[in-house]
Amino acid sequence: MESVWFATHPSSRSTDVFEDGSHADTVVAGAGLTGLATAVLLARAGYQVVVLEARTVGAVTTGRTTGKLSLLQGLTLSGILSHQSAEVARAYVEGNREGQAFLVRLMDDRGVPYERRRAVTYATTEDGLRKLRAEQEASRTAGLAAEWTDTTDLPFPVLGALTLPDQVQLHPLRVLDMLQAELIAHGGAVVEGVRVTAADSSTPVQITTTAGRMTADRVVLATGTPILDRGAYFAKLIPHRSYATTFRVPGSPASIPQGMYLSADQPTRSLRTVAVDGDELLMVGGNGHLTGRSSDTSGAVADLEAWTQEHFPGAERVHAWSAQDYRSVNRVPFVGLMPRGGGHIYVATGYDKWGMTNAIAAALHLAEEILGGSMPWADTLRHRVTRPAAVMSAVSANASVAVEATKDWMQAEMGSLPDAAPAEGAGAVGRGHHGLPEGVSTVDGVTCRVSAVCTHAGGVLGWNDAEKSWDCPLHGSRFAADGTILEGPAVADLKRHD
Structure with a gap:
């Protein structure tokens, strides 16, 4: 699944190389919007900055977003005020x-x-209208002039909507x-294909x-979710996947x-336009x-397509992709020094799908602190x-994780893997040769165990x-069909049993 962004604007690969044993003023892990913006601010101040990216620039979240740089963010502010003070919401x-x-x-x-x-945030049901009124009041409290x-x-009726122009x-x-380009102009470097796996204090x-x-x-x-477990951020974040499509x-x-x-x-339902080669596509997410924790992820894409064709007859799907983001249990991003990092390790996470504005805010916050x-x-x-x-949200989230872990281990230990290779695009989990859960899948004609x-x-x-990936229901780590780590707090690949 390729996002419209990568399909229309392949990024140029960095030519910087990793120098074993070298030293830098600052190392930034992750070349998404947060990482590169932070690196630019520090490089402008004269710091020697090296950005290490496990895959390629923008490969994980930034290159898969809907690209909305908006202060009106759905029901975000009412969610914050249910967990935080009005002062925090305004901040x-x-x-x-x-x-x-x-x-x-x-x-x-x-x-x-x-x-x-x-x-525009809109409502089509009475329940949605009630939530929208709460968001209207929260916007007033937080100093956002939504109308x-x-x-x-x-192309369908709504019961009400909040709008914010410009x-x-x-x-x-x-x-x-x-x-x-800005970072390189200030003497910084971006090294792709190098994953940070550990950092001491x-x-x-x-x-x-x-x-x-x-x-x-x-x-x-700046890795979406922190790759170090200090501060137990994995237990304070709730990983979500969402889907996006474009249509002619x-x-x-x-x-x-x-x-x-x-x-x-x-x-x-999230909508916006996308200009592609002189044409204007409709994005629906x-x-x-x-x-x-979904047994039918392809069904999520099919449902978006059905909804779009219902309201925009004749719509033809052009792209489909998905992205991952993390909601903090207290509804406000975690930005700043990481606990037990010796005062030298900083973190930014928990944007709750609003990374365009929050990433830059986090970069400004980190630069100010440093x-x-x-x-x-x-x-x-x-x-x-x-x-x-916020405490109750954390308790609920971690209780859900515990239940999920127990259920999945029991199911994996009770079921056996199929004798035949899965069909193209399919995967299955069951008890392996050593009594531990194993997964087998077939992608592009290649079967991996x-x-x-x-x-x-x-x-x-x-x-x-x-x-066509292996996804963890506990803290959101994801792996390719062959076991290669894609994203999440995990930093090591899965063991191959082919």
Whole structure:
């Protein structure tokens, strides 16, 4: 599954190489929007910065987003206020506002195109309307001037909608190209195909990678979810996968809604336009679920297509892909120093599918903390108090993880693997030759047999038939059919049993 961004704008590969035994002022793990923006800010200040990317620039989350740079974020603010104070909600909005303004200024200065659009959160049911009214009140409390309307340009009736004008939609890979060029111009480096697997708390930090070792005065973990277990972030984050598609819609461009839309109802529906080769496509996303806990991921894509064809007759699907993001249990991203990191390891995670604004806000926050200075909104977020609702969210999430782990181990130990190779695109988990869970799949005519136990915390993996991957239902690690690690807190591949 390839995103429209990679299909229309393949990123140029970095030519920088890893130097075993070298030292840098700062090593950033992860070349997505957070990692590259943070690296640029530090390099501008004169720091020697090396970005280490396990795969390729933007390969994980940034290159798979919907590309909405918006302050109106569905039901986010009412969710924050159910877990945090009004002061924290206002700080969250202010950080996102500053992040949005920073990125827009940079795109203007560097000639990177983007489009201004109004953002709209809409409701089609009474339950959705109730949630939308709560979000309207939360927006007032948080200082976001969203307006109420009863009309939209959607091809179906709505009961109400919140709107915010002058928001931005963009092509995320063009933004990453811009940031990478900016970093290199300031003496930084981006090394692809090198995964950080460990970092200690010494001075300087000793960093272990798949290509060797190096040292740094500090490390920034911009890997979606932290790859180090200090601070137990894996237990404070809830991994979600969601799906996106693009369609060629018959008729004039006016037949496609021009705003950036998101439903308050479930299952979520996200819409925007995408310009491709002089044509305008409709992007439709949604159908999110907890990672590794859906038995029919390809059905999520099929459902998006059916919904689109119902409301946009004759729509022809062009692209389909999915992405992963993490919600923090207290609804606000974790940004700053990592516990037990010796004061030299920083982290940014928990954007809850709003990474375009939150990534830049996190980069500004991290740069302020590293370089010194004071931003009131960052100080508020850094010193927020954990409330009972956040504690209960963490308890609930981890109880769910425990139940899932027990259930999956029992099922894997009771069932045996099929004698014949799975059909093309299929995978199965069962008791292996040594009594432990194993997985077998067939992709592109190649059958692979691997350990079905996640290398992070021992969860039993499930087969993702949409993306042909092994996904962990505990903390969201994902592996290719041959066992190669794709993303998540895990840093080691699965053992092969071919």
